[in-house]
Amino acid sequence: MKIEILGVGCPKCKQLTANAEAAVNELNIQAEISKVTDIDKITEYGVMMTPALAVDSTVVSAGKVLSKEEIKKLISK
Amino acid sequence: MAENNCMCQEAGVLIFPCSGGSDVGELSDRVARKMAKCGQAKMFCLAGIGAHLPGMIESAKAANKLIAIDGCQVLCSKKILEHAGFSPISFNLKDLGFEKGKTKVNEENIDTAASKISGGKVEKTTIHNSGGCCGN
Numbered sequence: 001m002k003i004e005i006l007g008v009g010c011p012k013c014k015q016l017t018a019n020a021e022a023a024v025n026e027l028n029i030q031a032e033i034s035k036v037t038d039i040d041k042i043t044e045y046g047v048m049m050t051p052a053l054a055v056d057s058t059v060v061s062a063g064k065v066l067s068k069e070e071i072k073k074l075i076s077k
Numbered sequence: 078m079a080e081n082n083c084m085c086q087e088a089g090v091l092i093f094p095c096s097g098g099s100d101v102g103e104l105s106d107r108v109a110r111k112m113a114k115c116g117q118a119k120m121f122c123l124a125g126i127g128a129h130l131p132g133m134i135e136s137a138k139a140a141n142k143l144i145a146i147d148g149c150q151v152l153c154s155k156k157i158l159e160h161a162g163f164s165p166i167s168f169n170l171k172d173l174g175f176e177k178g179k180t181k182v183n184e185e186n187i188d189t190a191a192s193k194i195s196g197g198k199v200e201k202t203t204i205h206n207s208g209g210c211c212g213n
Binding site for chain 1: 085125
């Protein structure tokens, strides 16, 4: 599973990254978490509000700092 | 630094003109751009919603309010948003007095329509500025 955090690196993006890492750890699954900070790449995803979360290249959330529990639900589907 | 380009600000109000091929379609687009320029809403891409691009859909979900501006009673913008699961506030320029095929796309009509949609916030400042609430 590939999880991408889309955002230019503000505190909200960092918090979302931390929550995603915590979710992956708790679920004990194999996932590669990466940050996408390049604005052009973020807009290529159609994202206009950050932070955003993409799972396997599909945006599942934008403009929100999802909690660890919310991320767990999204990546468990 | 990166934070200068941060897109993490509150989404606020997003505006979706139909931007159709007719005179009133063009007027819807110009009205939306005017309102965006005046800081009353942010322009958003109706085509991206119609294409069901996940990034666009999720970004629109982050908004406090969505406004659809349609040029005519076909209501394409409203219907596209509803098809994507949203419940926009809908304005039809026909209801505001603009007839398809009989409407000039000029500053006066742009200001009048924008004023009616925004509850008068544009009109008062544009009348004497000939072109924009922002003085442009």
